[in-house]
Amino acid sequence: MVLTSHPSHPRYQLAGRKAIEYSSGIENLLVYYWEKAKLTPTDEIEKIVLDSRLSVPEKDERVIAFLEQCGAQGVATAVECLMETSDVRVSEFVASYLEMIPGAREEKTRAAERLRGAGPLAQSAARLVPWLPESVLEGFVQDYLAAPDPDSPQASVLFSIGIHYPGLLRPHADRIESPFIQRSLLSGAPDELADGLLKIWREQQDLDDLHSLALIRTRHASDLISSLRDDVDDPEDWEWLMPLAGHLPDSGKSSVFRPSFMGFVADEGMSDHVMGGQYLGDVPLCADCRAPAERVLTLSCDALPHAVSQDPSFFWFSCAEVDRIAVQFTPRGTKVYLGPQGIAGEESRIVPGERSLVLEPHPNQTGVSLMAIAGRSQHQVGGLPRWPSPELHPICPGCGNFMPFLAAVDSGPTPFGSMGFDGLLFGFWCDDCSVSTTQIQY
Numbered sequence: 274m275v276l277t278s279h280p281s282h283p284r285y286q287l288a289g290r291k292a293i294e295y296s297s298g299i300e301n302l303l304v305y306y307w308e309k310a311k312l313t314p315t316d317e318i319e320k321i322v323l324d325s326r327l328s329v330p331e332k333d334e335r336v337i338a339f340l341e342q343c344g345a346q347g348v349a350t351a352v353e354c355l356m357e358t359s360d361v362r363v364s365e366f367v368a369s370y371l372e373m374i375p376g377a378r379e380e381k382t383r384a385a386e387r388l389r390g391a392g393p394l395a396q397s398a399a400r401l402v403p404w405l406p407e408s409v410l411e412g413f414v415q416d417y418l419a420a421p422d423p424d425s426p427q428a429s430v431l432f433s434i435g436i437h438y439p440g441l442l443r444p445h446a447d448r449i450e451s452p453f454i455q456r457s458l459l460s461g462a463p464d465e466l467a468d469g470l471l472k473i474w475r476e477q478q479d480l481d482d483l484h485s486l487a488l489i490r491t492r493h494a495s496d497l498i499s500s501l502r503d504d505v506d507d508p509e510d511w512e513w514l515m516p517l518a519g520h521l522p523d524s525g526k527s528s529v530f531r532p533s534f535m536g537f538v539a540d541e542g543m544s545d546h547v548m549g550g551q552y553l554g555d556v557p558l559c560a561d562c563r564a565p566a567e568r569v570l571t572l573s574c575d576a577l578p579h580a581v582s583q584d585p586s587f588f589w590f591s592c593a594e595v596d597r598i599a600v601q602f603t604p605r606g607t608k609v610y611l612g613p614q615g616i617a618g619e620e621s622r623i624v625p626g627e628r629s630l631v632l633e634p635h636p637n638q639t640g641v642s643l644m645a646i647a648g649r650s651q652h653q654v655g656g657l658p659r660w661p662s663p664e665l666h667p668i669c670p671g672c673g674n675f676m677p678f679l680a681a682v683d684s685g686p687t688p689f690g691s692m693g694f695d696g697l698l699f700g701f702w703c704d705d706c707s708v709s710t711t712q713i714q715y
């Protein structure tokens with residue numbers, strides 16, 4: 274006993290080290306479980322967001338992955354975090370996750386009501402606006418009007434209300450200074466404003482005023498644009514103003530399919546509208562590198578209320594060497610215009626894996642008049658396109674007429690990872706010819 278207790282004795286050293294190792298092992302384990310038990314999901318999210326070693330896209334990716342692995346509890350976990358956190362960076366990341374998820378009105382409303390009373394965190398409610406009841410939206414408007422400040426957290430919420438519910442802000446337009454919010458209020462503006470813009474254009478001949486007039490998108494505004502065919506100097510200007518206002522320049526038919534839906538990338542099978550995955554049939558091949566185009570979206574005409582009689586598919590190349598793809602769908606398969614065609618590849622990189630697009634009615638059926646920002650916009654089916662900068666609609670290679678707009682797919686993050694392209698894809702559809710055209714804007 275004396276020997277083994279001597280500190281220099283090898284047996285003592287051995288036993289002592291073991292004892293130390295053993296006890297620190299237990300301790301580590303205890304600390305580990307204690308930490309694990311102590312960390313709520315909100316702690317976990319805060320840990321990611323406040324980790325200074327991570328870049329913003331990395332944080333975004335990890336917060337999305339964390340909430341996504343909660344499965345059916347993802348929304349509840351996100352809402353719980355918004356109820357608890359006091360950090361605006363955390364509320365921004367979590368609210369942008371909820372913005373990617375369709376539905377969950379009650380949960381999103383609960384979170385927005387908490388954010389409204391949480392100082393700087395109120396700005397994160399901007400991402401939940403499409404799902405909020407009018408009473409809650411009115412509350413945010415009143416908060417802003419109580420101390421109008423374009424840099425306040427409430428200004429972000431107003432910005433989103435302008436996009437989704439411009440009618441709610443119109444009565445207060447004279448107290449809102451932001452030029453962006455003012456622009457969003459063009460959507461569905463009264464006829465007197467349309468007449469006023471036309472009058473200013475006649476005096477000053479500044480195309481920006483006709484651009485604003487077209488963005489009103491009422492029948493009256495569209496008729497005024499239509500009447501200017503011979504007054505606009507460059508015929509091409511009139512040809513992009515017309516579909517922006519809602520009608521095709523050649524036929525006068527609607528330039529869109531109504532109604533308008535917001536689209537959400539969801540897991541495979543969650544809706545009949547397929548995104549990504551392997552396309553069965555020929556697809557366009559890149560004329561330069563021969564890589565096959567990938568299916569971005571196939572809409573199921575049976576699941577749509579629009580006047581679409583076949584299932585339109587829209588394709589894109591991951592090499593991004595073209596700016597337009599046109600395909601006809603025939604009983605014998607696909608026919609590609611303006612380039613080679615061949616078997617589809619198995620990989621799905623443009624859309625991460627095989628997914629589906631869940632649709633929800635867009636709160637603004639008139640059409641959003643504020644410009645889109647590629648990578649930060651919504652997916653859309655039907656309704657008027659929201660361009661980064663307005664363009665001519667493509668000509669159908671089948672019949673030679675201008676094509677109406679049908680869908681837009683943004684390159685922003687999805688719950689399943691990032692999209693394999695930059696910019697914003699716009700899909701057009703000629704139902705007479707069963708031709709789809711996909712083009713891009715950055």
Ligand SMILES: [Zn+2]
Pocket residue numbers: 559560561562563564590592593594
């Ligand atoms: Zn290529």
Ligand SMILES: [Zn+2]
Pocket residue numbers: 669670671672673674703704705706707708
């Ligand atoms: Zn056609």
